[in-house]
Every structure is written in C-alpha cells, then in structure tokens.
Amino acid sequence: MIQFLQMGCLFLVLVSVLHYPFVFSSNIPFSNHLCRQDQSLALQQLKFKLAIDDSASADCDSNGHIAYPKTFSWNSSTDCCTWDGVTCDRITGQITGLDLSCSQLHGTIDSNSTLFQLSNLQKLNLAYNDFSPSQISSKFGWFPSLAHLNLSNSGFSGRVPSKVSYLSNLISLDLSENLEELRFGPHTFKLILQNLTQLRELYLTFTYISSALPSNFSSSLAVLNLPSTELSGKIPDENFHLPKLQKLNLGSNSDLTGHLPKIKWNSSSSLTELDLSSSGFSGNVPDAIGHLSSLSFLDFSSCYFSGTIPQSIGNLTKLNNLRLFSNNFNGSLPSTISNLVQLVEFDISSNNFSGDIPNIFSNFTKLKSLSLADNLFTGLFPSSVTNLTKLESLILSNCSIAGPIPSIATGFPNLILLFLSDNLLTGEIPSWIFDLPSLKFLQMRANHLTGQLKEFGYNLLEVLDVGGNKLHGPIPRSFSKLVNLTTLDLSTNNFSGGLDIGMFSNCKQLRRLGLSFNNLSVFSSHKHMALPSSIGRLYASSCNIRELNFLQAATRIGQLDLSNNKIYGKIPDWAWSDWQSSLFYLNLSSNFLTAINPLHDFENLVYLDLGSNLIQRELPAPPPCMFLFIVSKNNFTGKLPSPLCRMSTLVILDLSSNSLSGVIPKCLVNMSRSLSVLDLHDNQFHGTVPTKFGRESTLRSLNLRNNKLEGTLPQTLANCRALEVLDLGENLLNDTFPKWLGTLPRLHVLSLRSNRLHGPITTSRKQVLFSKLKILDLSYNDFTGNFPERYFRNLKAMMISDRTGTPTLYIGEDLYHDSVTVSIKGQQIEIVRILSIFATIDFSSNKFEGDIPKYIGNLRSLRALNLSHNRLIGPIPQSFGNLSVLESLDLSSNQLSGKIPQQLATMNFLAVMNLSQNHLIGRIPRGPQLDTFENDSYSGNAGLCGFPLSRNCGDNEMPQQPPSFEADEEEDDPGFMDWRAVVIGYGCGMVFGLFMGYVVFLTGRPKWFVRIVNEEGYRMVKKIEAKRRRRKRRG
Incomplete structure (x- = not known):
C-alpha cells in the first residue's frame, strides 16, 4: 500500500512538471548540462568576436546601472544556462533570454553573427554597448518568439530594416539613443505600427523618423516615447485617447504641431506622464486637463502655449513634476496650485505671468526645485518659500520682486542654488543667506541691495555673483577661505579700499573674477601671492591698477579686461609671451600705454581694444583671426598695413582719432561681406571714398568724418542694405545731394555736414525715402533752392512720439558705440553713444530759400532743429507747437517774418531757442520755458517787443516795420550788424x-x-x- 502511494505521488509530480514547464536562469543550479551544444557554441563564438572595452558602456553608470563584462563568466566547461545574462527553457534547454546590457562589449554584429542562431529568443537586450558602426541586420526579424528587443545606446546606425515588422509577438521595442543617426525608411515606421499589434512599449528617442505621426497605434500601447525623432505635421487627437496609454513623450520635435484636445480626456485617465516639451504645440490649456487625475509628470516647456492656466490644474494632485517654462502663458497663477502638495519640481519661468507671487508654497513639503524666473510678477518676496526644508533650487530672477529679502528663514537646510538676480530688491542681504550649510550657487546681481558683505559660515560656495548693486565697504578677507569658488563677480558696486588680490591665491578652482567699476585699488603685496593659474577670465576695469605682477601665474587667461586703469608704459614681455596661446579677449583701453609688442603671435586673439592710450608708432598688423580691432584715440601714424585686407573674420574695425594717412584701401570695401563697422574718422586720409561696395555688404556703420576726402559720393553705397549710420561730414566732398541713399531701409543717421555739397534737393513723388532716419545733418554746405518739403513727409521714424517707460536703447551694438557730431543747444558736440530716441535735423549754413514747411510739426520726436543761416522767408509755422519734446530750436539769421506763434509757449522741454536776426514782429509769447530766454534769443528783430526785451508793447503802438536791406550779394545775410x-x-x-x-x-x-x-x-x-x-x- 505504501509503495502504491509513493508511485502515485511520483506520477503527480511528473504530470505537474509536464503540464507547467518553466524557464530557468543562471541563478538556479543544475547538476547536468541542459544547454544545447550548438547554442553554447554560438555564444562562445559571439564572445570571441566581441572585445571588452571599459569605455563601451560609459553611459551605463549615469543611467543607474552597473557596467561589468558579463561574458567573463562564459566558460565552455560549464553549462551555458548558468552563464551571466543567459536564460534557458528548463525543459528544452533552448536559450530564451539574452541580457548583455552594460557588458562593455565593443565590436560589430553583422548578418553572419552567431547571435542569430538563437532562434528561440524571447528577450534580447544589447543596450549600453558599442557595436558601431554596425547596422541593424534584417535577421533581427528572424526571432519569431521575440517579445522584448532593446538595442538602445549601442551604436547601431543606418536604416531600421522593415523585417523588424515581422516580430508579431513583440511587446517592447527600444531603439533609443543610437546617436549615429539610426533612422526609419519612408514606410518602415508605419509598417511596424500596423504589424506589431501586441506592442505595449515603444522607445525611439533620437531615432530619425521624419514623418507625420500616424493614428494607427496598437490599442494595447502603454508607453509611446518618441522625443527628438524629427516628427512633423499635426498630431492626431486619437493619440491622446489610447485606452491603456500611461506614458506619452513627443518632446523635442519642433515641427510637430497641434492643440490639446478639449474633450474626452477622461478616457486617458490612466496617463501618468505627458511630455510635449520643445514641440510646436500651441493654443490654450483646456479645463479638461483636470481629468488626468493620475498624472505625476507634466512637461509643456518651450512650446507656444498661451492664455491662462485653468483652475482645474489643481485636480492633478499626484503631480510630482510640473514644467511650463518658456511659453506665452499670462495672467495670475491659479490659487488651486496650492493643492499640488506632492510637487517635487515646479518651473513656470520665462512666461508672462503677472500680479503678485501668491504665498501658496507653505504646504509643498516635498518641493526640491522652484523656478518663477523671467515673468511679469510684482510685489514682495514670497515668504511662504522660506520654510521649505527640502528645497534645493530656488530661482526667482527677473520677477520684478521689490522690497527686502525676508530677514528670517526657517527652512533651506538643503538649498544648493539661490538665484535672485535682476529684481528690485532693497536693503541688506540677510544673515541667513551667509549661513546656508549646503549653498553652492548664489546670484543676486542687478538689484538695489545695500550694506556690506558678511562672512560665509560654510565654504562650499562655487558661484557668487552680486554685481550691479549698491554694496559698499571692503571685500571680506574670509573670501580667501572659499576654496571651491569658480566664479566671483563683485563688479559695479561701491566696494572700496585696497584689495590685495593675492587673497585669492588659495582659490585653486577660480576661473572667473569680476571686480570692475568699484572704488577699489587692486594690488599685489607679494609677487608669489598672485591669482591662481586656473583663472580664465578677469574683469578689472576701473580698479586703479598700476602693474600686472599679480597675473604672472595666470598662464591660462582667456578673457582680460583691464580698461580704465593706470597702467603706464609697456605691457611686460612675460605677459606677451605667456598669453599668446590662451588669450582671445583683451581690453586695455583708457590707460597710459606708450608702446605695444607685435600682435601677430596671438593666434587665438579675436577681440582687442587698445583705444584711448598714448601709443605712438605705425599701426601694427593685427592677428589674423580678429573679430574686433579698436585702436582709436592714440597717435598711430602712417598708412594702413596690408595684412588688414586679409582679415576675413573682422566685424568691427575702429582706427579713429589717430594720425593715419594715405588713401583708404579698396580692400576694406571688399571686406564688407564680414565687416559691420568701419570707423576711420578724425585721421588724415585723402583721396576718394572707395567706390565698390558690393551687394553682399553687411556694413552697418561707416564713419569717415573729419578727413581730407574729396570727389563724389559712390552710388554703390546704396548696396549696403544693412547700413544704419553713415557719417561723411567734415571732408572735401563735392557732389549733389545723394537722394539714392534714401532707399536704404535701416538708415538711422546721415551726416554730410561741412563738405562742398551743392545744388537743390529734389525727390521723386513716388518714392518714400529716408523713412527710418532719426539724425539728418546737412549743415555747412552750399545747398540751394526751396526747402525739400517732400523729404519731411517721408521721415516716418521722426513722427513717432517717445513712449514713457520704455527701456533705454542705443543705435548699434554693445561691443561698439556709434558716435556722431551735431550742433545742439548752441554747441557742437560729439555724441559718443546715440540713443535710439534721439532725433535731430540740422540744415544750417546753406542757401535754402522759401517757407519753412508746416509738415515739420509732425516730426514729434525731434529733440533739436537747426535751420539757421539760410534765406528762409515767411512765418514760423504754428505746427511747431506739436514738437513737444524739442529741446533746441535755432531759426536765427534768416528772413522770417510775422509773429512768433503762441504755440511755442507749450514746448515744455525747450532749453535753447534762437530766433535772432530775422524780421519777426509783435509781442513775444510768455510761457514757463520762453520766460527763461534772454535778449540774445530775439536780438536783430526790430519789430519784436515784450519780455525779455526792454521794448514794451503799447496797446496802440504799431510794431516797427523791419528795416529794408540792400540786395547786394555781400549783404544778403540778415544778421548783418552795423559796424559801429x-x-x-x-x-x-x-x-x-x-x-x-x-x-x-x-x-x-x-x-x-x-x-x-x-x-x-x-x-x-x-x-x-x-x-x-x-x-x-x-x-
């Protein structure tokens, strides 16, 4: 009986084994070799063909995996089913799984590889190896049982074979991040989607698809991960409503467009991750988004969304990450955001949100990163963030936050990064900021902070930027203990006292140091106490520096600004030698340099400014790869060096205010394909203006003022379509008015003053000329004829009234300041930086005739108007009262008649007015500004009376008629005075x-x-x- 029971139990066990076969892996020991010999041999041959290389799986560690050579355990004397990464069927011994991910394998896998002899594979993972330059063989489609295929991060390239679509049992496919441009053919992607009906997970990051996104995805799909695949066109709404979809990532496809669906979001309630970042999506975020109650990750950053954030976003209570930065969202933040207490990351930077920053963050106890930067917020610092104990990053830059920083903060033990730059913060920096134990990055530049810097309690700080404030006092000596500093910017404050720069000698990681524009006197007390060799960028303008010994160890310096100091004589030879290979930016302007070494050895130098020194010698040839070359306001002599013509990368060339001579080389015109600024004013160049300006010209500013140039103006200047500033004044040019310049679409400044230009100014009725012009100076020439009224009708840019509150803008660029000489307020001045709102017209000292055009009154942005010393007749137009921002008006020495318009009394900014030497009559108007002018403004008008003249206006007194003038050529100036x-x-x-x-x-x-x-x-x-x-x- 007992024997019978034993036999029965054995039978049941055998039946169970046969009915429920299962697989085994290397974790289960076996006494016998179950692995088939042919498959063991196939794996050994695969191992033999592939080498082991540590760098082949370099990305593995950064993605949370451990890289090690799994094939080291493959020994022919052992069962291959026990080998690392190998999984077998326990009954048949067939290899069903092969996981060689992160195995440090390097080599190729082609169609002859023994890998394809493992025909029963169900799982194949070759991720994080280096099989470049292998292509994905069509034999990957010969695994009929394959359910999981992962070839990501493995160096495959070329086209994905269409036979991959034969893998009808495939559940998961990952071809991501093969950065050698793995791509799909025109129809392969659609074919795969049609045939792989069991597919649940699809990962194709950085795989080139370059087609529209179809709508025929498998209804089983749970993960659709297609970022950076060059998808284009509009996304079908059906893709948002796949019934089992959990993760949808279509980010970084800039040509993929669409709108968020407004209905049926409830069918996607299983969605946990939604990423549309850096795509072409636009429109509003609908209320229906609140139905996605399972969302934990939402990224709409860097899209084109607009409108307000719906209140329904507060329903997404499982959100961990909310990224909405770099869109066009506006309005206030919805109060329901306070419901999102699971947030770990909240970033709404670079939008147009407005209103006060709501104090809604007190309950965000899990928040690690908060960024509200670059919005239109107003109000005070949000105090509710100061108790967030897990916060690691707080970015509130450029939010218009005003007032003081809270003086008490109970949180921030883990704060690593604090950015508060470009706000309106006032008061002192509170003590708790200096005592943050984990702080590494602190930026508070461009505020109104006052007080002194305190000592930091911890030395983890890597970046400290407090430039552009009102901080004062000495720089703390304890900064020498901040040994981890890489960037320190203290520029544009009121720091004072002596600064022994040797205090930074222990900061061996320091790469960027900004000390400019303070009241410091920088020196080095000992030649061995210098800046560390790590320093790459030093900004020390206006620091009273006299010598450079503190830079002797700075052999890697790349960017050096020592402008506006007291450096005298010559740069030391050791500096010229040590910096030749590293220096690419050098600004030594506004010093007392008297000599410079040759420049040609600076092979990487692209920016050189030696302006405003005392250098006296012939102009040296600049380095070959210059972008900017400024040597203005020195005493360079001689002709321009010929290598200047071979500088194909030169964009800004300023040789002004020297003693250079000779003719202007024609090659400078040929360089106009790259050249943006050519400034040669205040030299002794002679000859003619170069004539061959090509159609490819990129010239933006041309200044040849105050030389000895003669001849005519070259009409090829009309090819310079980018030209904004043209100053040819104070030369000997002999030509008629160059009306063809009026076609230049960007011309803001035109100065032809003090030449020998002559004749009438005419224009075509059909052409609209000089529409962008803001400064027009034709003074001291010999123009004749009636005033060119039609030109005034074309000056559209001068008709736009100034807007209050607009930021200060200048014509030109930051690297070079355009200048122009004008006569304003009775003086000739050089404007060294031209405000974009500055508008002036000067037609003085010519022979213009006729009436003053009434249309000038429409030029509402005019700041100065000078029509003096001409032969103008008739009355002063009443429309001048419209020139509400006019500061200087000179109509003297003409033949104007009639009364002074009462409308001039409304000109509240008029600081200088000269109406002398005309035929004006009647009572002088009274007004707040007119009452400030003295007799000189009205002298030579015998018919005028009233304040400030001593001649009273009687009620019955007729104004005295103007005296008659003889028509002699020598007396046609009405400003002639009696010799007595x-x-x-x-x-x-x-x-x-x-x-x-x-x-x-x-x-x-x-x-x-x-x-x-x-x-x-x-x-x-x-x-x-x-x-x-x-x-x-x-x-």
Whole structure:
C-alpha cells in the first residue's frame, strides 16, 4: 500500500512538471548540462568576436546601472544556462533570454553573427554597448518568439530594416539613443505600427523618423516615447485617447504641431506622464486637463502655449513634476496650485505671468526645485518659500520682486542654488543667506541691495555673483577661505579700499573674477601671492591698477579686461609671451600705454581694444583671426598695413582719432561681406571714398568724418542694405545731394555736414525715402533752392512720439558705440553713444530759400532743429507747437517774418531757442520755458517787443516795420550788424577776448569753440569790409 502511494505521488509530480514547464536562469543550479551544444557554441563564438572595452558602456553608470563584462563568466566547461545574462527553457534547454546590457562589449554584429542562431529568443537586450558602426541586420526579424528587443545606446546606425515588422509577438521595442543617426525608411515606421499589434512599449528617442505621426497605434500601447525623432505635421487627437496609454513623450520635435484636445480626456485617465516639451504645440490649456487625475509628470516647456492656466490644474494632485517654462502663458497663477502638495519640481519661468507671487508654497513639503524666473510678477518676496526644508533650487530672477529679502528663514537646510538676480530688491542681504550649510550657487546681481558683505559660515560656495548693486565697504578677507569658488563677480558696486588680490591665491578652482567699476585699488603685496593659474577670465576695469605682477601665474587667461586703469608704459614681455596661446579677449583701453609688442603671435586673439592710450608708432598688423580691432584715440601714424585686407573674420574695425594717412584701401570695401563697422574718422586720409561696395555688404556703420576726402559720393553705397549710420561730414566732398541713399531701409543717421555739397534737393513723388532716419545733418554746405518739403513727409521714424517707460536703447551694438557730431543747444558736440530716441535735423549754413514747411510739426520726436543761416522767408509755422519734446530750436539769421506763434509757449522741454536776426514782429509769447530766454534769443528783430526785451508793447503802438536791406550779394545775410555796434562791442570785450583767445588757441580746446570763433570771425571781417566799400562808393 505504501509503495502504491509513493508511485502515485511520483506520477503527480511528473504530470505537474509536464503540464507547467518553466524557464530557468543562471541563478538556479543544475547538476547536468541542459544547454544545447550548438547554442553554447554560438555564444562562445559571439564572445570571441566581441572585445571588452571599459569605455563601451560609459553611459551605463549615469543611467543607474552597473557596467561589468558579463561574458567573463562564459566558460565552455560549464553549462551555458548558468552563464551571466543567459536564460534557458528548463525543459528544452533552448536559450530564451539574452541580457548583455552594460557588458562593455565593443565590436560589430553583422548578418553572419552567431547571435542569430538563437532562434528561440524571447528577450534580447544589447543596450549600453558599442557595436558601431554596425547596422541593424534584417535577421533581427528572424526571432519569431521575440517579445522584448532593446538595442538602445549601442551604436547601431543606418536604416531600421522593415523585417523588424515581422516580430508579431513583440511587446517592447527600444531603439533609443543610437546617436549615429539610426533612422526609419519612408514606410518602415508605419509598417511596424500596423504589424506589431501586441506592442505595449515603444522607445525611439533620437531615432530619425521624419514623418507625420500616424493614428494607427496598437490599442494595447502603454508607453509611446518618441522625443527628438524629427516628427512633423499635426498630431492626431486619437493619440491622446489610447485606452491603456500611461506614458506619452513627443518632446523635442519642433515641427510637430497641434492643440490639446478639449474633450474626452477622461478616457486617458490612466496617463501618468505627458511630455510635449520643445514641440510646436500651441493654443490654450483646456479645463479638461483636470481629468488626468493620475498624472505625476507634466512637461509643456518651450512650446507656444498661451492664455491662462485653468483652475482645474489643481485636480492633478499626484503631480510630482510640473514644467511650463518658456511659453506665452499670462495672467495670475491659479490659487488651486496650492493643492499640488506632492510637487517635487515646479518651473513656470520665462512666461508672462503677472500680479503678485501668491504665498501658496507653505504646504509643498516635498518641493526640491522652484523656478518663477523671467515673468511679469510684482510685489514682495514670497515668504511662504522660506520654510521649505527640502528645497534645493530656488530661482526667482527677473520677477520684478521689490522690497527686502525676508530677514528670517526657517527652512533651506538643503538649498544648493539661490538665484535672485535682476529684481528690485532693497536693503541688506540677510544673515541667513551667509549661513546656508549646503549653498553652492548664489546670484543676486542687478538689484538695489545695500550694506556690506558678511562672512560665509560654510565654504562650499562655487558661484557668487552680486554685481550691479549698491554694496559698499571692503571685500571680506574670509573670501580667501572659499576654496571651491569658480566664479566671483563683485563688479559695479561701491566696494572700496585696497584689495590685495593675492587673497585669492588659495582659490585653486577660480576661473572667473569680476571686480570692475568699484572704488577699489587692486594690488599685489607679494609677487608669489598672485591669482591662481586656473583663472580664465578677469574683469578689472576701473580698479586703479598700476602693474600686472599679480597675473604672472595666470598662464591660462582667456578673457582680460583691464580698461580704465593706470597702467603706464609697456605691457611686460612675460605677459606677451605667456598669453599668446590662451588669450582671445583683451581690453586695455583708457590707460597710459606708450608702446605695444607685435600682435601677430596671438593666434587665438579675436577681440582687442587698445583705444584711448598714448601709443605712438605705425599701426601694427593685427592677428589674423580678429573679430574686433579698436585702436582709436592714440597717435598711430602712417598708412594702413596690408595684412588688414586679409582679415576675413573682422566685424568691427575702429582706427579713429589717430594720425593715419594715405588713401583708404579698396580692400576694406571688399571686406564688407564680414565687416559691420568701419570707423576711420578724425585721421588724415585723402583721396576718394572707395567706390565698390558690393551687394553682399553687411556694413552697418561707416564713419569717415573729419578727413581730407574729396570727389563724389559712390552710388554703390546704396548696396549696403544693412547700413544704419553713415557719417561723411567734415571732408572735401563735392557732389549733389545723394537722394539714392534714401532707399536704404535701416538708415538711422546721415551726416554730410561741412563738405562742398551743392545744388537743390529734389525727390521723386513716388518714392518714400529716408523713412527710418532719426539724425539728418546737412549743415555747412552750399545747398540751394526751396526747402525739400517732400523729404519731411517721408521721415516716418521722426513722427513717432517717445513712449514713457520704455527701456533705454542705443543705435548699434554693445561691443561698439556709434558716435556722431551735431550742433545742439548752441554747441557742437560729439555724441559718443546715440540713443535710439534721439532725433535731430540740422540744415544750417546753406542757401535754402522759401517757407519753412508746416509738415515739420509732425516730426514729434525731434529733440533739436537747426535751420539757421539760410534765406528762409515767411512765418514760423504754428505746427511747431506739436514738437513737444524739442529741446533746441535755432531759426536765427534768416528772413522770417510775422509773429512768433503762441504755440511755442507749450514746448515744455525747450532749453535753447534762437530766433535772432530775422524780421519777426509783435509781442513775444510768455510761457514757463520762453520766460527763461534772454535778449540774445530775439536780438536783430526790430519789430519784436515784450519780455525779455526792454521794448514794451503799447496797446496802440504799431510794431516797427523791419528795416529794408540792400540786395547786394555781400549783404544778403540778415544778421548783418552795423559796424559801429561792432566797434563798441569790440572795445568792451577786448580784455576778456584776449584772455580767452590765449587759453583757447594755446590749448586748441575745445575744438568746436575754436571752429565757431574762426568761422564767425571770418564772416564778421567780410561784413565790415563790405560795409566800408559801400560807404566809399556812396561818398
């Protein structure tokens, strides 16, 4: 009986084994070799063909896996089913699984590989190896039982074979991140989706698909991961409603467009991850998004979404990550965000959110990263963030946060990064910031912070940037203990005192140091206490530096700004030698340098500014790869060096205010394909303006003012379509008005002053010319004829009124400041940086005739208008009252008649007005600004009366008629004064004049005053001589 029971139990066991076969892996020991010999041999041959290379699985560790050579355990004397990574069927011994991920394998897998002899594979994982330059063989489609295939991060390239679509049992396919451009053919992707009906997970990151996204995905699909696949077109709504979809990632496909569906989101309630970042999605976020109650990850960053965030977002209470940055969202933050207490990351930066930052963060106890930067918020610092104990990153830059930083913070023990730059913060930096135990990155630049810097309680700090504030006092010596510093920027504050730069010698990681624009005096007390060799960028402008010994160890310096210091003489030879290979940016402007070494050995130097020094020599040839070359305001002499013409990368060339001579080389015009700025003003160049400006020209600014150039203006300048500033003033050019310049679409500044230009100014009725012009100076020429009224109708840019509250903008660029010489407020001045709102017209000292066009009154942005010393007649237009921002008005020395318009009394910014030497009559209007002008503004108008003149206006008194003038050519200037008045004035002013003349002409400064005195003196002498000749003839 017992024997019978034993036999029965054995029978049941055998039946169970046969009915429930199962697989085994290397974790289960076997006494016998069950692995088939042919398959063992196939694996051994595979091992033999592939080498072991540590770098082949370098990315494995960063993705949370451990890389090691699994094939080391493959020994032919042991059962292959026990080998690492091998899984077998326990009954048949067939190999059903092969996992060689992170095995440090290097080599190729081609169609002859013994891998394809393992025909019963159900799982194959070759991820995180290096099989480049292998292509995916079509034999991968010969695994009829394969359910899981992972070839990600393994170096495969080329086209994905269509035979992969034969894997009809495939559940998971991962071809991600084969960065050698693995790609699908035109139809392969659709074919795979049609045939793989069991597919649940599809990972194709960085696989080139380049087609529209179809709608025929498997209804079993749970994961669709297609970022960076070059998808295009509009996404079908059906893809949002796959019934089992849990993860959808279509990010980083910029040509993929669409809108979020407004209905049926409830059918996608299983969705846990939704990533549309860096795609072309746009429109509003609908209320229906609140139905995605299982979402834990939501990323809509860097898209084109707009509108407000719906209140329903508060229903997504399982969210861990919410990324909405870099969109066009606006309005206030919904209060329901306070429900998202599971958030670990919250980033809404770079949008247009407005209103106060709500204090909704107190319950976000799991929050590690919070960024609200670059929005339109207002109000105070959100105090509710100061008790978040797990917060590691807080970014509130450029949020217009005003007021003080809270003085008490109970949280932040784990805070690593704190960015508060570009706000309106005031008061002192609170003590708790200096005592944050984990802080590594602190940026608070461009605020209004005051007080002194305190000592940091911990030395983990790597980046400290407090530039652009109002901090004062000395720089703490304890900064020398911040040995982990890589960046320290203290520039543009009020720090003062001596700074021994050797204090940073222990900061061996320091790469960037900014000290510019303080009240510091930087020195080194010992030659061995210098900046560390790690320093790569030093900004020390305006630091009272006298010598450079503290830089002797800085052999890796790449960017060096020592401008506006007190460096005298010559740069030391050791510096010139040590920096040749590393230096790419050098600014030594505004020092007292008298000499420089040759420049040609600086092979990497692209930016060199030596302007405003005392260097006297011939101009050296610049390094070959220059981007910017500025040597203005020195005393360089001679002709331009020929290597200058071979600099194909040069964008900005400024040689102004030197003593350079010769003709301007034609090659500079040929460089205009790369050249943006050419400034040669205030030199001694002669000859003509180069003539061959090509159609490919990128020239933005051309300044040849105050040379000895003659001839005509080259009409090829009209090819310079990017030209914004053209200054050819103070030369000897002899031509008619270049109306063809009016077609330049970006021309803001045109100065042709003080040349020999002549003739009338005409224009076509059909052309709209000079529509962008803001500064127009034709003074001191010989133009004739009626005033060019039609041009004033074209000056559209001057008709736009200034907007209050707009930021200060300048014409040009940050690296170079455009300049122009203008006559304004009675003085000739050089504007060294041109405001974009500055508008002026100067037609003075010509021979224009006729009435002043009324249309000038429409040029509402004019700041200065000078029409003096012409032959204009008629009244002053009443429309001048529309020039509400006009600061300077000069209509003197014309033949204007009639009354001064009452409308001028409304011009509240008028600081200088000159109406003298005309035929004006009547009572002078009164007004807040007009009442500030003295007699000189109205002299030479015999018919004027009232304040400030001594002549009263009687009720019955008729205004005196203007005196008649003879039509002599020599007397057609109505500003002619009787010679007796001149003698009286001469007697009274002789003593003062002799003294001032001595000072002015001895020094030659200011040049504008010397020029005015010379010109006016010459005119006066000619008038007196003419008067005497007439009296002789009459006698």
